[in-house]
Amino acid sequence: xxxxxxxxxxxxxxxxxxxxxxxxxxxxxxxxxxxxxxxxxxxxxxxxxxxxxxxxxxxxxxxxxxxxxxxxxxxxxxxxxxxxxxxxxxxxxxxxxxxxxxxxxxxxxxxxxxxxxxxxxxxxxxxxxxxxxxxxxxxxxxxxxxxxxxxxxxxxxxxxxxxxxxxxxxxxxxxxxxxxxxxxxxxxxxxxxxxxxxxxxxxxxxxxxxxxxxxxxxxxxxxxxxxxxxxxxxxxxxxxxxxxxxxxxxxxxxxxxxxxxxxxxxxxxxxxxxxxxxxxxxxxxxxxxxxxxxxxxxxxxxxxxxxxxxxxxxxxxxxxxxxxxxxxxxxxxxxxxxxxxxxxxxxxx
Numbered sequence: 001x002x003x004x005x006x007x008x009x010x011x012x013x014x015x016x017x018x019x020x021x022x023x024x025x026x027x028x029x030x031x032x033x034x035x036x037x038x039x040x041x042x043x044x045x046x047x048x049x050x051x052x053x054x055x056x057x058x059x060x061x062x063x064x065x066x067x068x069x070x071x072x073x074x075x076x077x078x079x080x081x082x083x084x085x086x087x088x089x090x091x092x093x094x095x096x097x098x099x100x101x102x103x104x105x106x107x108x109x110x111x112x113x114x115x116x117x118x119x120x121x122x123x124x125x126x127x128x129x130x131x132x133x134x135x136x137x138x139x140x141x142x143x144x145x146x147x148x149x150x151x152x153x154x155x156x157x158x159x160x161x162x163x164x165x166x167x168x169x170x171x172x173x174x175x176x177x178x179x180x181x182x183x184x185x186x187x188x189x190x191x192x193x194x195x196x197x198x199x200x201x202x203x204x205x206x207x208x209x210x211x212x213x214x215x216x217x218x219x220x221x222x223x224x225x226x227x228x229x230x231x232x233x234x235x236x237x238x239x240x241x242x243x244x245x246x247x248x249x250x251x252x253x254x255x256x257x258x259x260x261x262x263x264x265x266x267x268x269x270x271x272x273x274x275x276x277x278x279x280x281x282x283x284x285x286x287x288x289x290x291x292x293x294x295x296x297x298x299x300x301x302x303x304x305x306x307x308x309x310x311x312x313x314x315x316x317x318x319x320x321x322x323x324x325x326x327x328x329x330x331x332x333x334x335x336x337x338x339x340x341x342x343x344x345x346x347x348x349x
Contacts, residue, residue, distance in 0.1 A: 008080075022250060030075055033068050037086075039061055040061060040085075058085050060083050061080070063085070063095070064078050069101070069107045074107060075103070077095075089236075117249075121251060123153065123257060125262075128148050138267065139167065146159070146238075149256065150340055153240060155239065157243070158239060158241065160236065162236035163235065184234075190213065191288065192226065197222055199215055199222070199223070220241045221242060221246070222241055223240070224240050225240075225259065228263055238263065293306075295307075295310045301327065
């Protein structure tokens with residue numbers, strides 16, 4: 001329940017109405033879908049919550065009009081009067097017509113927003129998938145992934161960490177470390193995704209309430225944290241945060257979880273690539289330092305690799321660079337040199 005727009009009503013009144021919604025006529029309105037017209041709240045029972053808060057607000061008359069779409073109440077309009085009020089039949093007919101049209105317009109607007117939001121999410125995920133497929137640098141991948149994710153959700157605070165490496169946008173390092181602890185605790189407890197709508201309203205009975213004292217000093221109210229898991233092993237985490245309370249939508253959570261899965265796979269692939277490169281460098285070092293000449297040829301006898309000793313031989317033979325075709329070594333054709341000596345392949349034990 002929320003009140004996205006109000007005029008000439010105090011913030012205190014709106015807060016009480018939202019907090020006590022089920023006890024007020026608005027709670028009944030959303031169940032019955034019929035208008036509730038109260039000509040004078042002073043005629044309500046003495047223990048009525050609406051009477052108590054209405055008198056303090058200076059309200060006497062209240063008309064509540066449901067916005068009904070396909071038998072469901074999707075919203076409501078409240079009209080408040082500082083004097084007792086009884087609307088005429090014509091006024092009521094106008095409000096009913098307006099409420100019906102407003103309900104259709106509101107549903108259409110919500111559908112449009114949902115379509116646009118999903119298109120934005122899909123665009124962000126596709127961009128991340130493209131980056132993941134081509135990425136060879138982990139730091140660049142983390143940075144651009146976090147940027148795409150935050151922009152898709154209209155946020156600007158976030159952090160991604162992989163083992164000792166991390167990227168963060170407008171999030172202090174100390175705050176990021178708290179979310180890393182939270183991520184590890186959630187993984188151990190079997191609830192990997194943590195969506196907190198408002199840290200301030202958590203109570204001592206809530207699972208992660210003990211983190212709130214650590215977070216009080218930071219300007220944030222909501223957070224969404226997911227692990228990066230590859231082949232059953234947690235390799236890092238992703239956290240985004242909001243300075244305002246936020247009702248995390250199902251598709252928003254799905255987007256961040258999808259980003260986490262893509263990123264986790266890329267982390268493993270980049271780590272494997274780094275190991276392969278490291279092994280290749282070790283092999284290259286060995287080839288470069290052995291005292292014999294080593295030459296690698298392709299199918300067309302082109303020189304693919306030659307160590308320093310072999311390069312000296314090639315220069316003397318008139319073959320100067322990788323990519324040149326090698327046909328002879330000295331006066332002997334290369335085909336003859338590469339032909340196996342079959343007679344010496346077998347020996348008696």
